[in-house]
Amino acid sequence: MEYRISxxxxxLKPSAIREIFKSLTDPTIISFAAGNPxxxxxxxADLAEIGADIFAHQSTAALQYSITEGYPPFRAAVRDRxxxxxxxxxxxxxxxxxxxxxxxxxxxxxxxxNEGDAVICENPSFIGALNAFRSNGARTIGVPLxxxxxxxxxxxxxxxNEPRAKILYVIPTFQNPAGVTSTLENRKKVYALAKKYGVLxxxxxxxGELRFAGEDVPTYKSFDEDGIVMYCSSxxxxxxxxxxxxxxxxxxxxxxxxxxxxxxxxxxxxxxxQMLCYRYMTERDLDAHIxxxxxxxxxxxxxxxxxxxxxxxxxxxYTRPEGGLFIWCTLPGGADSAPFIKKALERxxxxxxxxxxxxxxxxxxDSFRLNYSTPSDEDITRGIAILGALASExxxx
Amino acid sequence: MEYRISxxxxxLKPSAIREIFKSLTDPTIISFAAGNPxxxxxxxADLAEIGADIFAHQSTAALQYSITEGYPPFRAAVRDRxxxxxxxxxxxxxxxxxxxxxxxxxxxxxxxxNEGDAVICENPSFIGALNAFRSNGARTIGVPLxxxxxxxxxxxxxxxNEPRAKILYVIPTFQNPAGVTSTLENRKKVYALAKKYGVLxxxxxxxGELRFAGEDVPTYKSFDEDGIVMYCSSxxxxxxxxxxxxxxxxxxxxxxxxxxxxxxxxxxxxxxxQMLCYRYMTERDLDAHIxxxxxxxxxxxxxxxxxxxxxxxxxxxYTRPEGGLFIWCTLPGGADSAPFIKKALERxxxxxxxxxxxxxxxxxxDSFRLNYSTPSDEDITRGIAILGALASExxxx
Numbered sequence: 001m002e003y004r005i006s007x008x009x010x011x012l013k014p015s016a017i018r019e020i021f022k023s024l025t026d027p028t029i030i031s032f033a034a035g036n037p038x039x040x041x042x043x044x045a046d047l048a049e050i051g052a053d054i055f056a057h058q059s060t061a062a063l064q065y066s067i068t069e070g071y072p073p074f075r076a077a078v079r080d081r082x083x084x085x086x087x088x089x090x091x092x093x094x095x096x097x098x099x100x101x102x103x104x105x106x107x108x109x110x111x112x113x114n115e116g117d118a119v120i121c122e123n124p125s126f127i128g129a130l131n132a133f134r135s136n137g138a139r140t141i142g143v144p145l146x147x148x149x150x151x152x153x154x155x156x157x158x159x160x161n162e163p164r165a166k167i168l169y170v171i172p173t174f175q176n177p178a179g180v181t182s183t184l185e186n187r188k189k190v191y192a193l194a195k196k197y198g199v200l201x202x203x204x205x206x207x208g209e210l211r212f213a214g215e216d217v218p219t220y221k222s223f224d225e226d227g228i229v230m231y232c233s234s235x236x237x238x239x240x241x242x243x244x245x246x247x248x249x250x251x252x253x254x255x256x257x258x259x260x261x262x263x264x265x266x267x268x269x270x271x272x273x274q275m276l277c278y279r280y281m282t283e284r285d286l287d288a289h290i291x292x293x294x295x296x297x298x299x300x301x302x303x304x305x306x307x308x309x310x311x312x313x314x315x316x317x318y319t320r321p322e323g324g325l326f327i328w329c330t331l332p333g334g335a336d337s338a339p340f341i342k343k344a345l346e347r348x349x350x351x352x353x354x355x356x357x358x359x360x361x362x363x364x365x366d367s368f369r370l371n372y373s374t375p376s377d378e379d380i381t382r383g384i385a386i387l388g389a390l391a392s393e394x395x396x397x
Numbered sequence: 398m399e400y401r402i403s404x405x406x407x408x409l410k411p412s413a414i415r416e417i418f419k420s421l422t423d424p425t426i427i428s429f430a431a432g433n434p435x436x437x438x439x440x441x442a443d444l445a446e447i448g449a450d451i452f453a454h455q456s457t458a459a460l461q462y463s464i465t466e467g468y469p470p471f472r473a474a475v476r477d478r479x480x481x482x483x484x485x486x487x488x489x490x491x492x493x494x495x496x497x498x499x500x501x502x503x504x505x506x507x508x509x510x511n512e513g514d515a516v517i518c519e520n521p522s523f524i525g526a527l528n529a530f531r532s533n534g535a536r537t538i539g540v541p542l543x544x545x546x547x548x549x550x551x552x553x554x555x556x557x558n559e560p561r562a563k564i565l566y567v568i569p570t571f572q573n574p575a576g577v578t579s580t581l582e583n584r585k586k587v588y589a590l591a592k593k594y595g596v597l598x599x600x601x602x603x604x605g606e607l608r609f610a611g612e613d614v615p616t617y618k619s620f621d622e623d624g625i626v627m628y629c630s631s632x633x634x635x636x637x638x639x640x641x642x643x644x645x646x647x648x649x650x651x652x653x654x655x656x657x658x659x660x661x662x663x664x665x666x667x668x669x670x671q672m673l674c675y676r677y678m679t680e681r682d683l684d685a686h687i688x689x690x691x692x693x694x695x696x697x698x699x700x701x702x703x704x705x706x707x708x709x710x711x712x713x714x715y716t717r718p719e720g721g722l723f724i725w726c727t728l729p730g731g732a733d734s735a736p737f738i739k740k741a742l743e744r745x746x747x748x749x750x751x752x753x754x755x756x757x758x759x760x761x762x763d764s765f766r767l768n769y770s771t772p773s774d775e776d777i778t779r780g781i782a783i784l785g786a787l788a789s790e791x792x793x794x
Contacts, residue, residue: 001595001625001648004563009508009654034462042460048452055445063439063637065431099496099663106662110532111406115512132661135507166401198398228398240460242668244496251398257406264529265503266496270667271639 008115008137013361026348030383033350035176035325036374037237038300041293043280047240050279054272062272068263070097070247071271074278078247081281086208087222088231094255096262099269101206101234101246103262106132108202108230108248109167111257113138118165120158120199122150124357124365126176129169129204141165142359145175149182152189159197168199172220174207174324177357177369181322184217191220194228200254201229206237206246209290211323212298227251235277237325238290243273297325297373304372304380311388313397318370327370332395336364343390349383405512405534410758423745427780429767430747432573432722434634435697438690438770440677444637447676451669459669465660467494467644468668471675475644478678483605484619485628491652493659496666498603498631498643500659503529505599505627505645506564508654510535515562517555517596519547521754521762523573526566526601538562539756542572546579549586556594565596569617571604571721574754574766578719581614588617591625597651598626603634603643606687608720609695624648632674634722635687640670694722694770701769701777708785710794715767724767729792733761740787746780 054062069075079095082088089095098104105128109119115137121130123142130140141158143150149172159165170190172182182190194201203220221231234246248258262268280286301321308318308327315332329351331337341353354365372380451459466472476492479485486492495501502525506516512534518527520539527537538555540547546569556562567587569579579587591598600617618628624647631643645652659665677683698718705715705724712729726748728734738750751762769777 001592001597001623003597003648003650004509004595005651005654006507006509006511006514008511009658012654012657036462039457039461042456044452044456044460047460048449048456051452052445052449055441055448059439059441059445060436061639063441063444063639064436065433065633065638099667102661103663110403112401112403114403114405115534117403128661128664131657135658135661137512195398198401200398200400226398236462241462242458242460242665244663244665244667251400253400254402257402257409260409260528261406261532264499264525264532265662266500266641267525268639268641270496270641270670273667273669 008135012131012134029348029350030375030379031350032370032372032375032383033352034371034374037241037325038296038373040296041238042240043284043289046280046284047276050283051276054275054279058275062275064271066268066271068259068268070269071274071278074274077278077281079249082249086219088219089249092227092251093249094252095247095249096255096258097269097274098246098248098262099266100236100244101204101232102128102132103265104232104246104248105129105202105204106135107258107261107265108232108254109133109136109138110261111254112166112200116164118162119167119169120155120162120165121169121359122171122175123359124177124354125169125359126171126204127356130359133169140359145178145180147180149180149186150190152186152193155190156193159193159199165197165199167202168194169202169204170220171204173205173217174210174321176207176324177326177328177352177354179319179321179324179326179328181217187217187220191223195226203229203231205231205233207324208233209238210294210297210325212294212301214322221249230254238286238293239277239280243270245269245273245277300372300377300380301327303377304370304384307381307384308388311385313392313395315395316391325371325373327372328367329370330367334366335395337366337368340390340394341368344387347386347390349386405532409528409531426745426747427772427776428747429769429772429780430749431768431771433771434638434722435693435770437693438635439637440681440686443677443681444673447680448673451672451676455672459672461668463665463668465656465665467666468671468675471671474675474678476646479646483616485616486646489624489648490646491649492644492646493652493655494666494671495643495645495659496663497633497641498601498629499525499529500662501629501643501645502526502599502601503532504655504658504662505629505651506530506533506535507658508651509563509597513561515559516564516566517552517559517562518566518756519568519572520756521574521751522566522756523568523601524753527756530566537756542575542577544577546577546583547587549583549590552587553590556590556596562594562596564599565591566599566601567617568601570602570614571607571718573604573721574723574725574749574751576716576718576721576723576725578614584614584617588620592623600626600628602628602630604721605630606635607691607694607722609691609698611719618646627651635683635690636674636677640667642666642670642674697769697774697777698724700774701767701781704778704781705785708782710789710792712792713788722768722770724769725764726767727764731763734763734765737787737791738765741784744783744787746783
């Protein structure tokens with residue numbers, strides 16, 4: 001039989017990150033490729049204790065079908081927390097629990113985009129989001145990301161020429177992969193343009209709570225007086241990634257369509273873990289737990305930066321993050337990073353090529369992404385020394 | 398802001414079942430409307446015991462990101478089980494773990510259908526599947542379902558006239574909602590037609606193991622020598638619905654595209670519960686547990702049928718299921734079932750209108766669906782008496 005695959009999926013390749021992740025079954029490889037939180041960030045003992053109590057006293061509710069929007073007390077707790085802590089959510093907004101932040105991104109696109117519609121993205125951007133847009137048949141249009149955010153003039157040029165643009169997708173804080181946190185001034189300009197051109201802003205903020213230096217910058221959603229921002233985040237980086245729990249807060253008109261789309265994607269998110277999250281939030285100290293994760297990542301990021309400072313030739317540039325999980329490295333003279341990455345893997349160090357994050361998948365990249373949350377301190381020290389030696393060989397000291 | 402919702406979602410209404418489910422917060426209503434398994438079918442004590450052990454000894458793996466295809470030992474165990482017990486899966490087939498059977502159906506459509514392509518369905522059919530197809534912009538084309546299955550002649554007529562048909566969606570065993578189990582002869586004819594016209598068969602079999610009377614009929618997938626059948630099932634009706642674990646076994650070319658689509662829908666299915674399912678399957682006696690569920694549903698179905706026999710006027714027809722969760726009732730003389738259902742709800746008994754399951758959503762229906770797995774024995778007795786009295790009032794004895 002000739003399998004007549006849909007055009008959108010026929011064109012879509014598996015995520016380079018996932019594929020690299022699969023290839024890492026070799027335990028001798030030091031991986032800076034994952035986007036995984038540190039296993040030390042999982043409060044396993046607390047989750048075990050609450051989990052046992054749920055099985056003992058709430059097992060029927062925890063094992064039965066539930067409603068698509070999310071476990072009601074959990075939804076309310078998340079809504080209250082983001083309103084009180086971050087000023088997110090106002091009259092006219094609703095909140096949906098999703099199967100990870102990933103599903104929130106995908107559902108938002110499905111609710112808004114017909115095949116051939118456009119999603120405007122920072123370039124580079126999160127591969128999982130780019131592919132979610134592509135899997136719905138949307139085109140991804142990149143606007144180059146600079147130090148302070150995307151250039152408003154370039155954005156307006158795209159908006160003028162793309163009447164089918166429905167969504168502007170941004171990761172304003174600790175951007176994945178480039179590590180940029182856009183300024184408030186930039187956010188205000190971008191917001192005004194989205195409003196002017198009638199484009200919905202999809203604000204993805206999985207790392208916002210992982211700041212270990214510097215000052216918070218207000219989210220787009222916190223100043224969304226016009227109901228044009230969908231705010232997406234998750235518990236993957238602050239409680240557990242494997243449980244797959246995220247959420248989206250945005251205008252009811254859009255969220256209600258995401259609910260309909262979610263009904264037919266997975267009916268609802270695993271209810272036992274929604275209950276577990278809810279009870280962890282209300283019975284333990286989530287903020288104290290997050291403070292511990294911040295300390296951990298401050299240490300790991302600091303270690304990786306000091307090793308980069310020691311081993312990398314001066315010509316290799318890299319970001320100095322104030323939070324998040326990643327450092328973004330750029331090779332000198334615009335060199336294509338592919339040969340460097342291939343040789344690094346031969347020396348048993350894995351990183352993610354910048355090409356994976358390009359809106360235009362055929363474009364080359366002089367960059368690659370390093371993750372510091374997953375590897376051990378020893379692996380950070382050993383792995384960065386290997387990358388530094390390789391860079392010195394290829395690009396001189 | 399004017400929210401420019403995608404055409405496919407703008408046209409899609411929330412599932413009538415989910416909406417009825419939400420309205421059932423009134424505890425005085427007797428609900429025959431749900432499609433929930435009995436809470437007695439959840440082996441909560443066993444799951445609690447294994448779950449505690451996973452937290453104690455495998456917590457890092459259970460809380461971390463995992464691979465999209467599914468937890469490898471679990472995938473292997475499911476593959477082995479369906480091959481050994483049901484002759485499902487052969488050379489060229491692959492298996493993907495999905496977030497419930499619902500996601501398997503949705504991903505299959507996304508992998509195959511462009512907007513405007515067609516999915517041919519039994520009419521009536523499962524609302525969750527119909528809406529999954531619609532949410533991907535596919536058209537649902539109904540072929541009337543008769544006692545032995547869909548009429549091959551009518552099917553061929555549709556196939557001839559629908560060059561954009563990509564998928565034939567069938568629930569051959571204990572069909573939801575109509576309760577029909579198609580004959581092997583019918584299945585062979587339908588299979589031959591799908592092969593002739595190059596259409597993929599999506600076989601949905603969530604209830605197949607819940608047979609409490611009669612003889613098993615071989616699945617389409619068990620005689621799929623041509624690699625044209627995608628087989629979808631789940632653990633919702635035999636272990637827990639709330640955990641959201643299902644699977645699809647089918648040709649690798651299609652499954653690999655579903656993996657790509659799943660990566661960007663939810664990255665992977667909740668890993669803790671994949672591990673829990675795997676250990677339950679391999680450390681406890683799943684088949685003995687299923688045998689207990691069958692006994693329970695034989696009792697509940699038998700009770701509902703005997704109460705229907707006692708209270709319903711002869712002119713009301715209903716199926717006598719040999720398995721599954723549902724009885725399908727048809728009112729006399731082709732009467733629209735809406736007024737009956739409205740009056741039943743006023744008397745605090747909820748059922749699902751047949752219209753919810755129509756491929757053509759504007760078509761009326763003389764039928765409604767009764768669920769016997771969820772209500773207590775007392776509620777079955779009381780609720781059917783109320784429906785019987787109402788039917789006698791409206792249609793005479």
